[in-house]
Amino acid sequence: MNPKFPIQCPSCEDTLTVVQLKCDNCNTQISGQYSLPILLKLNKQDQEFILAFLLASGSLKEMAKQMKVSYPTMRNYLDDLIQKIQKLKADED
Amino acid sequence: MKINEWNVFERFTTQKLLSIGIVGALVGSSLAVFFKGRFDGVLDLHFVNEIEWYQPFVDNFLAILILSICLFFTAKLLNSKTRFIDILNAVLIGRLLIYTLLFSNINSFISALSEKAIADPMNIQIDGDTILLIVFGLFSLALLFVFFCVVYVGFRVATNYKKWRGLFYFCLTVIVAELLSLFLFTYFL
Numbered sequence: 109m110n111p112k113f114p115i116q117c118p119s120c121e122d123t124l125t126v127v128q129l130k131c132d133n134c135n136t137q138i139s140g141q142y143s144l145p146i147l148l149k150l151n152k153q154d155q156e157f158i159l160a161f162l163l164a165s166g167s168l169k170e171m172a173k174q175m176k177v178s179y180p181t182m183r184n185y186l187d188d189l190i191q192k193i194q195k196l197k198a199d200e201d
Numbered sequence: 202m203k204i205n206e207w208n209v210f211e212r213f214t215t216q217k218l219l220s221i222g223i224v225g226a227l228v229g230s231s232l233a234v235f236f237k238g239r240f241d242g243v244l245d246l247h248f249v250n251e252i253e254w255y256q257p258f259v260d261n262f263l264a265i266l267i268l269s270i271c272l273f274f275t276a277k278l279l280n281s282k283t284r285f286i287d288i289l290n291a292v293l294i295g296r297l298l299i300y301t302l303l304f305s306n307i308n309s310f311i312s313a314l315s316e317k318a319i320a321d322p323m324n325i326q327i328d329g330d331t332i333l334l335i336v337f338g339l340f341s342l343a344l345l346f347v348f349f350c351v352v353y354v355g356f357r358v359a360t361n362y363k364k365w366r367g368l369f370y371f372c373l374t375v376i377v378a379e380l381l382s383l384f385l386f387t388y389f390l
């Protein structure tokens with residue numbers, strides 16, 4: 109089983125932060141407070157979209173063909189995603 | 202990726218929508234020649250007694266072009282990334298509904314009923330024919346409403362404009378396009 113990476117607090121839905129990291133090789137553990145990179149703050153569907161966009165060399169037409177949806181649907185998804193990332197970036201700053 | 206399965210503008214590719222729309226427009230224009238219908242406005246369909254074979258094709262072409270250009274102009278103001286072909290597809294697909302109204306004039310049925318009602322408008326009897334004409338009128342209005350909805354859905358997908366103001370701008374643009382087309386059809390065709 110591949111557990112789903114949590115990006116939101118299940119209790120209050122706020123953004124989560126990393127407080128502990130561990131080396132699987134020597135078991136060294138680091139504690140602290142690190143914010144998640146913006147890409148990890150996106151949901152799984154958005155992350156998969158970005159991956160597919162990269163693999164399609166940034167061609168929305170190609171992606172639309174692969175996913176069997178119309179071109180404007182793909183472009184609208186990208187535009188919404190850009191807005192989401194800009195908001196996350198602004199929140200971070 | 203989640204899409205609305207019922208929304209053809211999200212599901213079908215641009216080429217597929219364009220092909221369906223163009224074939225539909227050609228079939229619709231051919232039917233208009235057969236049933237003597239004229240598309241003399243972006244929202245209009247009038248039945249006439251005499252028609253030249255080319256008239257419905259020219260009417261339909263101009264009606265599609267005027268509505269597409271007007272909507273594209275508004276769409277560009279709402280979202281500069283909007284493509285003309287997506288707006289054109291919305292108009293082409295929406296107009297498929299208008300073509301279905303042509304079948305009401307089989308054997309000049311609606312023309313005859315309308316002429317009878319227009320001949321003596323002060324003395325209309327509530328008989329079977331009048332009720333049929335009223336039913337046809339209501340059906341036409343319902344179809345016009347669905348036409349508006351279909352074109353708006355296509356317009357919304359093309360512009361990705363989600364605010365309610367978009368609907369207001371859309372309706373305003375269709376009314377302007379209708380007035381513009383009426384002016385052009387009345388004075389130039």
